[in-house]
Amino acid sequence: MTTVRQLCVELSDAFDAFGVRLPGRESRLGDPVETVMPELADKLADELLRxxxxxxxxxxxxxxxxxxxxxxxxRLGPARVRALVVSSHPAPGSVRREPTWALPRPDFLQQVVTDGYLPSQLLANEELLDIIEPALRADYELVDAYELELYENGAGEPVPVPTVAVFGHDDHTVEPAHIDAWSALTTGPFRVVSLPGGHDLPSSRPAELAAAIREALAACA
Structure with missing residues (x-):
């Protein structure tokens, strides 16, 4: 939720914007983590409806x-969803994933650093790693297991809602072709938006990201 806090502020004049805090993080540090995508998506869909x-x-x-x-x-469908906006991530099923979450601790954490999700200097802080590693592993298992299944068994079902895919010019974690692949996951209008910056657009460039979201949504309307 911290990642998108400033983005929510930038959008608050036009939207009732809020972030979702998953278990295992911040004030929910002690809650059991989620590792199964369908179960998590079901819960979030129910909460959003309420x-x-x-x-x-x-x-x-x-x-x-x-x-x-x-x-x-x-799960919510076009009757509830005005648009889907995604950033800095390949379309599910477009990239083959490996079971990174099952690696031994040193190998797993080194992969997290390589992927750009953890500063290398934190590898020496064993006390902090004990706290954050469960949530990191849960994130990798949640997404990688789900996307590996899609890659092996066929792409996901297209959603009939306008979709906007955003990426940073300097983001080494995702290729433009894998952003373009989101087009196969929608039957609605689709746009790709590229912005200056790297992977962490919501925290590093919230104003530019908010402006891009507004413009893209208007174009998709």
Missing amino acids: HAEGRPVVLYGHCAGAAVAYEVAR
């Missing part, structure tokens, strides 16, 4: 959250 109170929603997911947002959009 929060929206009949209003349409725009779903935004960054990085692994993009896959989660897509699955929630599948």
